[in-house]
Amino acid sequence: xxxxxxxxxxxxxxxxxxxxxxxxxxxxxxxxxxxxxxxxxxxxxxxxxxxxxxxxxxxxxxxxxxxxxxxxxxxxxxxxxxxxxxxxxxxxxxxxxxxxxxxxxxxxxxxxxxxxxxxxxxxxxxxxxxxxxxxxxxxxxxxxxxxxxxxxxxxxxxxxxxxxxxxxxxxxxxxxxxxxxxxxxxxxxxxxxxxxxxxxxxxxxxxxxxxxxxxxxxxxxxxxxxxxxxxxxxxxxxxxxxxxxxxxxxxxxxxxxxxxxxxxxxxxxxxxxxxxxxxxxxxxxxxxxxxxxxxxxxxxxxxxxxxxxxxxxxxxxxxxxxxxxxxxxxxxxxxxxxxxxxxxxxxxxxxxxxxxxxxxxxxxxxxxxxxxxxxxxxxxxxxxxxxxxxxxxxxxxxxxxxxxxxxxxxxxxxxxxxxxxxxxxxxxxxxxxxxxxxxxxxxxxxxxxxxxxxxxxxxxxxxxxxxxxxxxxxxxxxxxxx
Amino acid sequence: xxxxxxxxxxxxxxxxxxxxxxxxxxxxxxxxxxxxxxxxxxxxxxxxxxxxxxxxxxxxxxxxxxxxxxxxxxxxxxxxxxxxxxxxxxxxxxx
Numbered sequence: 001x002x003x004x005x006x007x008x009x010x011x012x013x014x015x016x017x018x019x020x021x022x023x024x025x026x027x028x029x030x031x032x033x034x035x036x037x038x039x040x041x042x043x044x045x046x047x048x049x050x051x052x053x054x055x056x057x058x059x060x061x062x063x064x065x066x067x068x069x070x071x072x073x074x075x076x077x078x079x080x081x082x083x084x085x086x087x088x089x090x091x092x093x094x095x096x097x098x099x100x101x102x103x104x105x106x107x108x109x110x111x112x113x114x115x116x117x118x119x120x121x122x123x124x125x126x127x128x129x130x131x132x133x134x135x136x137x138x139x140x141x142x143x144x145x146x147x148x149x150x151x152x153x154x155x156x157x158x159x160x161x162x163x164x165x166x167x168x169x170x171x172x173x174x175x176x177x178x179x180x181x182x183x184x185x186x187x188x189x190x191x192x193x194x195x196x197x198x199x200x201x202x203x204x205x206x207x208x209x210x211x212x213x214x215x216x217x218x219x220x221x222x223x224x225x226x227x228x229x230x231x232x233x234x235x236x237x238x239x240x241x242x243x244x245x246x247x248x249x250x251x252x253x254x255x256x257x258x259x260x261x262x263x264x265x266x267x268x269x270x271x272x273x274x275x276x277x278x279x280x281x282x283x284x285x286x287x288x289x290x291x292x293x294x295x296x297x298x299x300x301x302x303x304x305x306x307x308x309x310x311x312x313x314x315x316x317x318x319x320x321x322x323x324x325x326x327x328x329x330x331x332x333x334x335x336x337x338x339x340x341x342x343x344x345x346x347x348x349x350x351x352x353x354x355x356x357x358x359x360x361x362x363x364x365x366x367x368x369x370x371x372x373x374x375x376x377x378x379x380x381x382x383x384x385x386x387x388x389x390x391x392x393x394x395x396x397x398x399x400x401x402x403x404x405x406x407x408x409x410x411x412x413x414x415x416x417x418x419x420x421x422x423x424x425x426x427x428x429x430x431x432x433x434x435x436x437x438x439x440x441x442x443x444x445x446x447x448x449x450x451x452x453x454x455x456x457x458x459x460x461x462x463x464x465x466x467x468x469x470x471x472x473x474x475x476x477x478x479x480x481x482x
Numbered sequence: 483x484x485x486x487x488x489x490x491x492x493x494x495x496x497x498x499x500x501x502x503x504x505x506x507x508x509x510x511x512x513x514x515x516x517x518x519x520x521x522x523x524x525x526x527x528x529x530x531x532x533x534x535x536x537x538x539x540x541x542x543x544x545x546x547x548x549x550x551x552x553x554x555x556x557x558x559x560x561x562x563x564x565x566x567x568x569x570x571x572x573x574x575x576x577x
């Protein structure tokens with residue numbers, strides 16, 4: 001059952017080949033068996049899931065009208081608030097936090113009939129590229145358990161990669177959907193900034209954060225995105241514009257589409273084996289009728305420096321809310337208010353989070369604002385202009401998702417800057433607010449490799465169309481570890 | 483731009499974050515590393531570039547001034563570390 005795509009599971013549920021209870025139980029069994037090793041889940045809500053599955057089967061039997069994901073199992077990254085279900089954000093600060101409300105994304109997927117099996121592990125407050133920053137321990141890569149699954153949605157990617165669950169939600173601030181999707185051999189899309197509601201999604205860097213799905217295939221991602229996307233008045237930066245039907249045009253031919261290859265993406269720093277896999281992917285897309293042209297994204301190299309000012313600055317501001325007063329961790333016996341704040345935060349936050357709060361506070365402090373934050377926002381504009389110029393002559397931009405396949409656990413943990421450089425190809429789309437998808441395109445010594453396609457604003461449907469067309473002529477997305 | 487121990491302590495205070503004495507030097511080195519990375523931005527003259535405000539140039543929406551949220555005060559107080567009579571408790575601020 002777990003070898004099926006979400007779309008195929010949907011057909012089997014409709015034809016009565018198996019029930020939602022059987023399907024959910026199958027994945028819960030797999031999770032129970034493999035989670036001890038992978039640590040992909042922080043919380044497993046088996047009882048609740050099976051009750052919901054039974055209700056879904058009953059509803060189907062009664063011939064009632066069903067949502068588009070009726071009876072299908074999913075899981076949520078533990079950054080999305082779930083009413084009555086612990087939401088930790090990978091942090092000791094929220095170890096015992098039980099939200100009294102659902103994130104919009106959670107509500108929407110539930111309304112569509114999806115059944116949540118639990119909450120997936122993540123880098124603390126979504127800060128990390130390896131999932132080694134979780135208070136609940138590192139997540140391991142299902143393809144090689146000596147390696148990281150990527151981050152910050154590493155639990156979601158490992159869970160889907162290992163088929164502990166067919167699809168998950170994730171969030172992407174600098175590559176946190178696409179990079180782990182690439183490392184775990186699955187498909188993941190970061191939509192246009194503002195396309196998916198941030199309400200109830202614990203904030204890291206508000207001008208960059210964007211929710212999206214991770215699943216085996218582009219079609220499965222389209223199924224989730226169809227329910228996740230849309231205007232939400234509760235999110236002040238949600239875009240008031242109707243969402244597309246992301247599944248409707250998947251089968252459209254891509255003949256004549258123009259795809260740009262940024263010179264800067266294929267220069268030094270990219271693993272040679274990844275570069276040659278990308279050439280093979282380009283050939284496949286050419287066979288489908290896509291045309292390739294070289295393009296320039298000349299400020300590309302400034303994306304990581306700008307990001308590591310903007311993201312920490314916004315994080316330092318967002319995480320100021322964790323003060324030990326209203327919710328979250330509170331230190332014992334505070335001697336005064338300042339001691340309450342300082343010790344609650346010192347005990348509740350992990351090292352990477354503290355590092356980013358310090359960098360962000362520094363960058364926003366008097367005398368440094370212009371040199372760092374303002375400068376970074378200007379660089380961001382330059383990067384965005386480079387993309388706009390490129391999109392005047394091409395429909396999409398293709399490149400690697402990551403500079404190398406999944407690296408070893410503990411390999412980069414002591415060098416923050418080396419870790420940050422892992423996001424070199426994914427960060428630009430966040431800075432510009434553009435949608436990007438990572439699609440499995442091969443492997444290097446058994447480790448999956450992802451290619452990234454970046455599209456123009458609100459072009460998610462066509463992005464998924466290209467990804468789906470590629471997946472009709474390749475089988476990398478069907479491979480399952482071990 | 484190198485950050486010294488004193489700067490780390492000042493910034494930690496601004497961020498209301500207690501930093502143990504033996505980790506200050508480490509944070510100073512790590513912050514310096516990140517700021518060194520950020521210094522690469524200086525190679526581009528941005529004096530005539532506008533800072534980005536929003537990727538798709540959206541502006542803050544306004545809504546009608548009517549109540550559209552239900553009162554969940556009790557639910558929110560229930561998850562607080564320390565409350566009494568509907569108030570959040572903190573150490574005494576004014577003697």
